[in-house]
Amino acid sequence: MSVKPNVFCVAVFLIATVVGCGGSRDSAKSPTSDSVPVPASDKVAVQLNWYPEAEHGGVYQAWADGTYKSAGLTVDVRPGGRATPVAPELQLGRVQFAMANADDVVLFRREGMDIVAVLAVLQNSPRCILVREDSGVEDFKGLAGMTLQRQAGRMFLEFMRSKGFLDKVTEVPYHGSVSSMIADPKIAIQAYSFAEPLLAREQGVEVRTLMVSELGWNPYSSVLITSGKLIREQPELVRTFVKATQQGWANYLADSKLGNEAILSANEHGMTQEALDFGSKELTPLALPEGMAIDQIGAMSQARWKTLVDQMDALDPGAAGKVKAEDCFTDQFLMNGSD
Template sequence: MNSPQNVAGSPTPVSRLLASVAKCTVVCVLLLQTIGCGRQPETTDGLQAISVQLNWYPEVEHGGVYQSVVDGTYRSLDLQVAIEPGGRATPIAPELEMGRSQFAITNADDVVLFRAQGADVVAVAAAVQNHPRCILVRADSGVMEWSDLAGMTLQRQAGRAFLDFLEQRGHLNDVRQVPYHGSITGMLTDPKVAVQAYSVAEPLIAQQQGLEVMTLMVSDLGWNPYSSVLVTTGDMIRDQPEVVRAMVKGTVDGWRQYLQSPDEANAAILQANQHGMTAEALQFGAEQMRPLAMPNGDLDEVGQMTSERWTELVQQMSELGLVDLEKVQPSDCFTTAFLQL
């Protein structure tokens, strides 16, 4: 039925009211879908549909998640897991807060920053105990230790917390900092160029380019946030604890299997990564990942977190002026409640 109109053809007050109500209803529905209604995972064929947002392009840092997808571990726990690749500026916290993904992979220092910004993001498992962050230098650069970096040019991604840590400790004094564009190309022609890197990836890339390199591990200086951390929201923990428990178990089991036999998952990662990844690089990365995930050679270390490590990290970030201790409590950043596997 057409809306009633006056003799001039203009909508009556009643019709304008009805149109306004209809418009508001549509807007409200869209808002709810955006900020809240997407939080609850759907059920498909008896399986709980879950989305996991990666913090970077698919690489070995996500090996455990791919492992549990390809070998059916998640499905055995009644989960249907979809992996969402990340990139250079993946909005992890918004993806979780708006419910487009129920879980994500990130680093522990990012969790602290998310919470400082008001996002209720919580770590539920940490796959990698020692962070792979390093500074990569050529063997012929003359750099043997951190104090030798003076006079070098460092290609880095501005705004990363580890840079604040290095600057606070004086390790970047007299170091020229320039943007990092995701490549070690600058090192090929200039021995005085260093790049930020992960020890599980860039050293092999450099070797393939004919460069002899060495790594300065940032963790050796005391900056060592957990990495490859599985996170979710406080809402998921409160409203869907059994889903969280299943996801934690599946992810930790996947990592333990991946660290022993990564070939199947690496094949899936290679298929998903269209940014120059190679099978050789993934094999190298998986080998380098083992001592980082299992510093004592024990598979039971995988996934574990301690209050001491989180407290130290939050304190360090407070000293760097990155967070306010009155707003971010270490105990709010993580929970081990789902690690009793």
């Protein structure tokens, strides 16, 4: 069975032994088995919120190294893009899981959608504004007079706007590429610190990253989400997928080779092996800040969720009180969770 460019779908079967990391790209792309098929309830689709990149590494690693297979899961990983309808796909039951950021979860719940975070990989946000070093911009105040390519409606923009950093900035759509910034030092782009910087440097342009977290906006990123309905009706399926994904992330941080090969096969938007290798190394301290053990990867706290909800309520007082922090997440399915 071959892998289509935009969909990773692997038929897997219940086995008794754990499949370890290793193997080749070809073996990962063409899994086969003559065993008894997995029950339909163990077929899982997960929708990504962007084109496949290192931020999705644990999912692709678990697919490629057999972690999902050893858990008895059939997993279909669906790449996203600029306008992927993540929450509607969950609400309509067309996928069982998806990737998002923590602020997305709050927005989804404000809109009345029963979306719950079950794993948060990046404890510190990789969100940054990327500028060329020769732009003369050294901090957020220096963005005045620049053109910023961004996705409209993102909450980090509203936070920046509330601080006055976008008052004299021209905002235009972001198309998922560093090319405009490469051509014009007066253009800045939204970015993740472990992806776009290397893509720019590969084209001969040195860049500076302005980390939005340094302004005080630091929601969890690379968050695995599902529906409250699935949690209530199929808790064991949720538990199995969450723990397999958690293990996939642990494996990816230890050795990202298979995961990155799988991502590269699925990404048709200018991704390179070098950028993925760079990304998988750079995101490690974001996923495992000092003092955090590998088996705690994905952990969440109510205090962090409350800070985020409070910040978002302050940015939009008309929506204040609609969402409670404790309803946004559960850690009951994680290794070392509350179960």
